[in-house]
Amino acid sequence: MPVIRSADAQVHEVHNARFTSLVRPGTGSAELCVWQTEVRADSVGVPHRILGEEAFVVLSGEVTMTIDGESTPMKPGDAAVAPAGSM
Template sequence: MPVVRSEHAPVHEVHNARFISLIRPDVGSCELCVWRTEVAPGSQGVPHRILGEEAFVLLSGAVGMLIDGESALLAPGDAAIAPAGSVIALSNAGAEPAVLLVTVRRGFAAELPDGSTFVPPWAS
């Protein structure tokens, strides 16, 4: 049975956020990727177009979620789904990190503002 211990999960730092890669193909997943995202206090995320569906569950803190121009403030326990092709960004106006659990399908990618494609190492 594949078990990923949080303390052994790879960590990636990008745009004022930390991504802790939990479930991914190299630990036994065939279809899904799951990671924990920690959004730094006082940060504004970079808007980007996602090329696959992405689901978010806020575990702690508060996070602002922007999906295709619509914004919402999420509280712990709230969830949001961003459809493939949407432009998203996360922000944290609070004084504490916001912690989310995020899931996508294997092979997920995003298009950055400069038009380049980014395949996150925590989702491939």
């Protein structure tokens, strides 16, 4: 059973956010990815098109999620799904 220790996870800091790569093909999954993302307050995301379906769960704080031009405020416990090919 592959276990990814937080101390061994890859971390990327870009666009006022810290992305911690926990589960990905390089750590044992076939295609599933799980990232922990910490975003600085008052940051604005960089629009981008995603290749595969993505799911988001807010653990703390608040965020406005925009998928294909539709924006929705989210609070802890809320989740969103972005379909493959969406912005």
